[in-house]
Structure formats: structure tokens, C-alpha cells
Amino acid sequence: xxxxxIALVAAAGLTACGDDGGSAGSGxxxxxxxxxxxxFTEFGYEDLLKEYExxxxxxxxxxxxxxxxxxxxxxxxxxxxxxxxLEDVVAIEEGHLPDVLDKPHLFNNLADIGPSDVKPERxxxxxxxxxxxxxxxxxxxxxxxxxxxMCYRKDLLEAAGxxxxxxxxxxxxxxxxxxxxxxxxxxxxxxKAWFDSTSQIFNAMQNQLDVGYVDEDNKLTLESNQxxxxxxxxxxxxxxRGQTAKLVAFSPEWNNGFKQGAFATKTCPSWMLGxxxxxxxxxxxxxxAVTDAFPGGGGNWGGSFLAVPKQSxxxxxxxxxxxxxTAPEQQIKAFQKTGNFxxxxxxxxxxxxLDFTNDYFGNVKVGTLFAAQAQKVEKAQFKGPGxxxxxxxxxxxxxxxxxxxxxxxxxxxxxxxxxxxxAG
Amino acid sequence: MTSSVDTDxxxxxSRAAPAPPPPHAPRLTWRQRLSxxxxxxxxxxxxxxxxxxxxxxxxxxxxxxxYLSLFDRELLDLEGTWVGIANYVTLLGDAQxxxxxxxxxxxxxxxxxxxxxxxxxxxxxxxxxxxAPTGWRVGVLLPYVASLVALGIIFANLFGPNYGLVxxxxxxxxxxxxxxxxxRFASHVAIAVMVNWRWTGYNALIVLAAMKAIPxxxxxxxxxxxxxxxxxxxxxxxxxxxPTLIFVVITSxxxxxxxxxxxxxxxxxPGSNNGGSSGQFQTVTLYMYQTAFETQNLGYASxxxxxxxxxxxxxxxxxxxxxxxxxxSGVAEDGAR
Numbered sequence: 001x002x003x004x005x006i007a008l009v010a011a012a013g014l015t016a017c018g019d020d021g022g023s024a025g026s027g028x029x030x031x032x033x034x035x036x037x038x039x040f041t042e043f044g045y046e047d048l049l050k051e052y053e054x055x056x057x058x059x060x061x062x063x064x065x066x067x068x069x070x071x072x073x074x075x076x077x078x079x080x081x082x083x084x085x086l087e088d089v090v091a092i093e094e095g096h097l098p099d100v101l102d103k104p105h106l107f108n109n110l111a112d113i114g115p116s117d118v119k120p121e122r123x124x125x126x127x128x129x130x131x132x133x134x135x136x137x138x139x140x141x142x143x144x145x146x147x148x149x150m151c152y153r154k155d156l157l158e159a160a161g162x163x164x165x166x167x168x169x170x171x172x173x174x175x176x177x178x179x180x181x182x183x184x185x186x187x188x189x190x191x192k193a194w195f196d197s198t199s200q201i202f203n204a205m206q207n208q209l210d211v212g213y214v215d216e217d218n219k220l221t222l223e224s225n226q227x228x229x230x231x232x233x234x235x236x237x238x239x240x241r242g243q244t245a246k247l248v249a250f251s252p253e254w255n256n257g258f259k260q261g262a263f264a265t266k267t268c269p270s271w272m273l274g275x276x277x278x279x280x281x282x283x284x285x286x287x288x289a290v291t292d293a294f295p296g297g298g299g300n301w302g303g304s305f306l307a308v309p310k311q312s313x314x315x316x317x318x319x320x321x322x323x324x325x326t327a328p329e330q331q332i333k334a335f336q337k338t339g340n341f342x343x344x345x346x347x348x349x350x351x352x353x354l355d356f357t358n359d360y361f362g363n364v365k366v367g368t369l370f371a372a373q374a375q376k377v378e379k380a381q382f383k384g385p386g387x388x389x390x391x392x393x394x395x396x397x398x399x400x401x402x403x404x405x406x407x408x409x410x411x412x413x414x415x416x417x418x419x420x421x422x423a424g
Numbered sequence: 425m426t427s428s429v430d431t432d433x434x435x436x437x438s439r440a441a442p443a444p445p446p447p448h449a450p451r452l453t454w455r456q457r458l459s460x461x462x463x464x465x466x467x468x469x470x471x472x473x474x475x476x477x478x479x480x481x482x483x484x485x486x487x488x489x490x491y492l493s494l495f496d497r498e499l500l501d502l503e504g505t506w507v508g509i510a511n512y513v514t515l516l517g518d519a520q521x522x523x524x525x526x527x528x529x530x531x532x533x534x535x536x537x538x539x540x541x542x543x544x545x546x547x548x549x550x551x552x553x554x555x556a557p558t559g560w561r562v563g564v565l566l567p568y569v570a571s572l573v574a575l576g577i578i579f580a581n582l583f584g585p586n587y588g589l590v591x592x593x594x595x596x597x598x599x600x601x602x603x604x605x606x607x608r609f610a611s612h613v614a615i616a617v618m619v620n621w622r623w624t625g626y627n628a629l630i631v632l633a634a635m636k637a638i639p640x641x642x643x644x645x646x647x648x649x650x651x652x653x654x655x656x657x658x659x660x661x662x663x664x665x666x667p668t669l670i671f672v673v674i675t676s677x678x679x680x681x682x683x684x685x686x687x688x689x690x691x692x693x694p695g696s697n698n699g700g701s702s703g704q705f706q707t708v709t710l711y712m713y714q715t716a717f718e719t720q721n722l723g724y725a726s727x728x729x730x731x732x733x734x735x736x737x738x739x740x741x742x743x744x745x746x747x748x749x750x751x752x753s754g755v756a757e758d759g760a761r
């Protein structure tokens with residue numbers, strides 16, 4: 001009898017909710033909850049979200065997908081400023097994270113609202129650190145990463161009399177000194193460029209420093225940190241010795257450079273393999289190779305986080321969804337779909353990942369290779385607000401200007417001035 | 425049946441009238457008053473939607489931008505700090521702003537002047553007897569229909585310093601390669617070509633419509649007076665195009681000084697607002713956009729917007745006066761004769 005009454009109440013509850021199933025957030029106990037999630041480019045979440053709905057019948061998920069990262073993050077910041085309109089779960093890319101981490105009060109602390117069984121140990125240390133604000137707020141669960149390796153043209157290195165076998169080539173990519181030295185040999189023998197652009201090399205070197213362009217006191221480090229200046233001098237000098245192809249990364253000319261064999265080596269995060277394959281095209285198949293060495297140790301370029309903004313009406317449920325999506329099992333599925341390299345410790349030991357090969361790069365086990373590179377990253381660099389913008393709008397353009405004939409000294413001044421404007 | 429009812433109704437007030445003489449003017453019925461109000465106020469009601477929409481999306485943002493330009497406010501700050509005219513003072517000493525302004529004016533001159541001259545020439549050609557005139561007219565408008573983003577990508581490819589078609593052709597003809605990205609003036613020319621490609625045909629059609637409106641008798645009279653085609657063009661066609669030319673010049677001034685998409689897409693770095701490695705083709709609108717949404721300094725960006733607004737007004741007025749002078753000198757000559 002009692003059971004019957006409960007069943008009746010439950011049924012009534014269900015029908016009541018069925019009526020307004022379409023409208024947002026009808027409330028708590030037993031009712032249907034509508035969650036929204038915002039992502040950009042391809043996260044590979046479509047099937048996973050359906051799976052989550054099946055597992056949790058009371059949750060309905062709407063997925064907002066934006067094609068490009070730039071407009072997506074601009075919208076994200078605008079909606080954060082407006083304090084309305086954001087999804088319950090938002091994806092944030094590494095490069096844009098420093099701006100967001102500077103305002104942790106706009107986000108829920110995942111350490112408080114997230115499921116208690118989700119611990120920082122799920123992720124690589126540096127990935128977890130990168131998603132945490134300096135006041136300790138855990139802003140984002142890590143999704144994917146972009147561990148760095150070196151890609152190179154076997155045939156071009158051979159032609160210059162340099163080793164080209166993935167093992168034998170490693171000493172060339174041991175340190176930045178050996179890398180630029182090999183570059184000099186290559187330029188001398190072939191008269192062609194060693195790398196695509198000075199800014200691509202400089203960014204990788206910059207990322208290996210302990211502190212980024214802006215330190216923990218929100219102070220610009222460009223002038224105070226001698227290491228940055230040393231990197232600058234080293235890179236611009238190599239560029240002036242003919243090592244750079246002077247191509248602006250991701251420009252049509254850069255794309256063309258892959259086809260023309262305009263440069264022999266390329267700093268290669270895991271996702272770059274797809275770019276190389278697409279731009280170099282079938283006519284260059286079998287010429288590119290990748291090796292698990294990177295000058296100066298390891299590094300990371302790219303990857304994202306899932307965060308729950310304070311605006312969310314259902315922070316707990318949103319955190320649960322974010323936690324589930326960033327679990328190793330789910331990220332492996334996303335990896336199989338899109339190639340986004342997982343950031344979870346357990347996922348890096350999965351056979352599905354380790355046995356993953358890439359036919360364009362001579363069937364090398366890229367899963368194993370990049371998992372090893374991911375372990376080489378020692379710690380997350382501290383990046384203050386504006387870090388990504390300084391790279392994109394201060395140092396990179398200034399390095400391009402040096403490639404086009406500006407003196408390294410004048411270029412440095414241009415970079416410092418632009419960085420000061422950005423840092424405010 | 426109906427007529428009897430009508431006469432009854434007419435009679436009714438006249439019967440009541442004699443008793444008290446009306447104190448003021450005869451009182452209007454509710455219906456009459458409504459009809460007076462209708463005639464008086466309805467026109468305003470009908471044009472109101474435009475002004476309401478304009479007020480919401482035009483005037484309000486304009487005024488709010490002026491208000492915002494007096495604050496120091498970052499995008500993620502919910503409130504700004506009052507700084508008075510400090511933003512404007514900074515702006516006057518901002519080298520990047522002056523650099524952007526020079527770029528803008530340079531690109532504006534490189535695009536507007538050739539564009540209008542060529543547009544008039546094309547219109548004159550289209551005004552001659554052509555087979556399939558509609559086909560030609562649609563033809564000159566085609567670049568305007570094409571997507572601006574697609575055009576930007578194609579032109580950025582054509583003007584690529586290393587592998588671009590333009591440099592390939594230059595080299596084939598024995599000229600030196602030009603770095604269309606890094607060289608300041610060359611980049612302005614490349615962007616102006618993009619603008620001209622898109623807008624010349626559009627302006628040509630407007631000018632053509634004005635040419636068609638010139639009465640044939642004037643040309644016939646001139647022919648009888650012995651004027652040749654060139655003479656007729658400069659003494660009849662051009663002076664009578666004056667109102668249209670003023671319109672075309674002012675719209676291209678407004679458009680030319682706000683040029684944004686072309687330089688943004690021309691930049692080799694995708695999505696960049698830098699206008700080249702040293703800001704060599706960063707325009708004022710690009711700088712404003714960068715300040716607002718990249719540097720996230722809304723107050724300063726608002727100040728840039730207002731200064732640009734004032735500059736556009738000044739240049740548009742100057743152009744208006746100039747065009748009037750140039751076009752009227754022909755008329756004056758005619759009158760003197």
C-alpha cells in the first residue's frame with residue numbers, strides 16, 4: 001500500500017516534469033535537470049554526452065559547439081563579464097586560461113563542489129597545477145594536452161649528411177645549442193631553412209621557463225628575466241644565420257611551406273601531426289618522421305579544461321558531468337575519435353593509446369611516443385593574466401619583424417613596448 | 425430604408441441645438457476628434473519604429489560609448505573607475521594610434537580616389553550602346569556579391585610574399601619581388617586593391633543611374649554646338665553628376681575610414697588584430713577592436729571610437745565641400761559662356 005502510494009507520487013512527479021521538460025532547470029528532487037555545455041572545435045563529446053544522458057535519465061544535456069577557438073573565448077569572457085548567458089560547463093583552452101585564473105571568484109571551486117572521489121591524482125601533476133588559480137581555487141578539470149616532440153624531414157636531413165633515423169637523430173634535438181648547431185650545418189649544406197619561424201622556436205623555449213611573461217605579482221617579467229632575453233638573442237641570431245623560413249605559423253604561406261619543403265624540422269605537439277599530414281599532403285608521404293626528443297627536455301603546447309562558472313544554476317550536477325567527461329575511460333574514447341591526447345595518468349597507460357600508430361609518419365607508435373613526452377614535462381609554468389596575448393601580439397609579431405629585417409635590439413624594444421601595453 | 429435612417433440621424437442634433445447656445449466653438453464629437461488626432465499624429469506613429477530602433481541600436485550605443493570613454497574599465501570588471509578625459513589625453517600621445525590613423529588615411533586615399541575615377545569611367549562605358557547591357561551591369565556588381573571573407577583569403581594568398589601569384593608574375597616580368605606583408609606602403613596598396621575590387625562596380629552602378637537621368641536634350645544641344653564626346657563628358661555629364669558624386673564620396677569616406685575586415689584578413693597570422701608584424705597596416709578600427717576585446721580596455725576603446733567618429737565627420741564635411749567645388753566649377757564655366 002505504502003509502496004503503491006510512493007509509486008503514484010513518483011509517477012505524478014514525472015508527469016509534472018514531463019510537462020515542462022523543455023524549459024531550463026525545473027529544480028531538484030527527482031525532477032529533470034537541463035545542463036548546457038560549451039565547447040569549441042572538436043572535443044569528440046557528441047556520443048559521450050548521449051551516453052551520459054542514458055546513464056542519468058534525469059539529466060538532459062544541450063551541447064553548444066563553436067567552430068573556432070578565438071570567437072568562442074571572446075564570447076566566454078564577454079558572458080563572464082555580463083554575469084549571464086554562460087553554459088553550466090565551459091571548455092577553456094590553455095592559452096586563454098591565465099585570464100580566467102586571474103578571476104577565480106567567477107568560477108566554482110571544483111575541490112568543493114566536485115565529486116569527492118575525483119582527486120588531483122587523476123591528472124598529470126602539471127596539468128592539474130595549470131588548472132588551479134594562485135588562491136588555490138581548482139577552476140578546471142583537465143581534458144587533453146599537447147606534449148611536444150620533434151618532427152623532421154628524413155630526406156632533407158639525409159641530403160645534408162645529417163642522421164635521419166629516429167634514434168640516431170636524437171642527439172641533434174638534445175638541447176637548444178645542439179639544435180641550432182645542427183641547423184647551421186643544415187643551412188651550410190643545403191642553403192635552405194632549418195625551422196619554419198623564429199616565433200615557433202621562441203615560444204617553445206619560453207614555455208620551458210619556470211615563470212611565464214607575467215609573474216605571480218602580475219608583474220611583467222620580460223625585462224627582469226634575463227633568460228627570456230637570452231632566448232631572444234639565441235633565436236634571432238640563429239634566424240639571421242639563415243635557419244628560419246620566415247613563415248608566419250598557420251598562414252597560407254606556412255601551409256605552402258610544408259608542401260615545398262621550405263624547412264626541415266618542426267616543433268610538434270601531438271595534434272600537429274594532423275596539421276603536417278594535411279599541409280604536406282600525399283606527395284610528401286613517407287618523408288616526415290617524428291622522434292621522442294625535444295630540445296631542453298619536454299614541453300606542452302595546447303590542451304583544454306572544463307570549468308563550472310558561478311553563473312550555473314546546477315553547479316553540482318555540472319561538476320559531476322565535467323568529472324565524468326574527464327575520466328580516463330571517456331577521454332580515451334574522445335582520443336580515438338579526434339586524436340586529442342588525454343591528460344589523465346591512467347589513460348596514458350591504456351593499450352588503446354599506447355598501440356596507436358600514425359601511418360603518415362612511418363607507422364610509428366605515436367601513442368607511446370607522446371605519452372613518454374608528456375611524462376618529461378616537469379612542472380606547469382606559472383602564467384599570469386595576459387600571457388597568451390603577449391605571445392601572440394607582442395613577441396611573435398616582433399620576431400616576424402626581425403625576420404623581415406628589423407635589428408634584434410629594435411625588435412626586442414617593440415616586443416617590450418607591446419607587452420607593457422597588454423599588461424597595462 | 426438606409427436613407428430614412430440617415431436623415432433621422434442628421435436631424436437629431438439640429439433639434440437639440442437651439443436650446444442652449446454653445447459656450448465656445450462647436451464641440452467636436454469623439455469620432456471627429458479622433459480623426460483630427462489621426463491626421464495630426466499618425467505620421468509620427470508610422471515613422472516611430474525607425475526612431476525607436478535607431479534609438480536602441482544607434483543612439484544609445486553612441487551615447488553610452490561616450491559615457492564609457494570617461495572610465496577606466498576592463499572587460500571583466502563589473503564597474504569602472506571615473507577618469508574624466510584621461511583616456512583622450514593618453515590617446516593624443518599614443519604612437520600606435522597615430523600610426524593606425526596614418527595607415528587608415530593612406531589606405532583610404534589609395535582606395536577612394538582610384539575607385540571613384542574608375543567607377544565614373546566604367547559608368548561612362550556602360551552608358552554607351554552595348555549589347556546585353558544588363559549582363560555587363562550585373563557583371564561589374566559581381567565582386568560586391570562575393571563573400572568578403574572569401575575575398576580576403578584569396579587576396580591574402582595572391583599577395584603572399586613567398587608563394588603568392590602576384591609576386592610570381594612580377595618575377596616573370598623581370599621585376600623584383602615585393603614583400604606585400606612587411607613593406608608598409610606595399611601592404612596598403614594590396615589592401616586598397618582588395619577594397620577597390622569590391623566597391624568599384626557598386627559605385628559605378630550608382631553613377632550610371634545618375635548618368636541615365638541626364639536629359640538627352642542637353643547632349644543633343646551640345647552636339648549641335650559642336651562639342652565632342654570628351655567635352656560633353658566634362659561640361660555636361662560631370663557637373664550634373666554632382667549630387668550623386670557627393671553621395672558616393674561621403675559613403676566611401678565613411679566606409680574607407682572604418683576599414684576593418686580587409687586588413688584583418690590580410691594579416692598572415694590568422695585572426696590577428698595586429699595589422700602586420702609592426703602594425704604596418706593596422707587601421708584605427710582594428711586598433712579599437714583589439715583594445716576592446718583583446719586588451720579588454722573598454723574605456724580606452726570607447727575613446728578611440730569617439731575620436732574616429734569625429735575624424736570621420738570632419739573628413740566627410742571636407743569632402744562634401746571639396747566635391748561641391750570641383751563639380752560646380754564646370755557649371756560656372758558653362759554659365760559664364
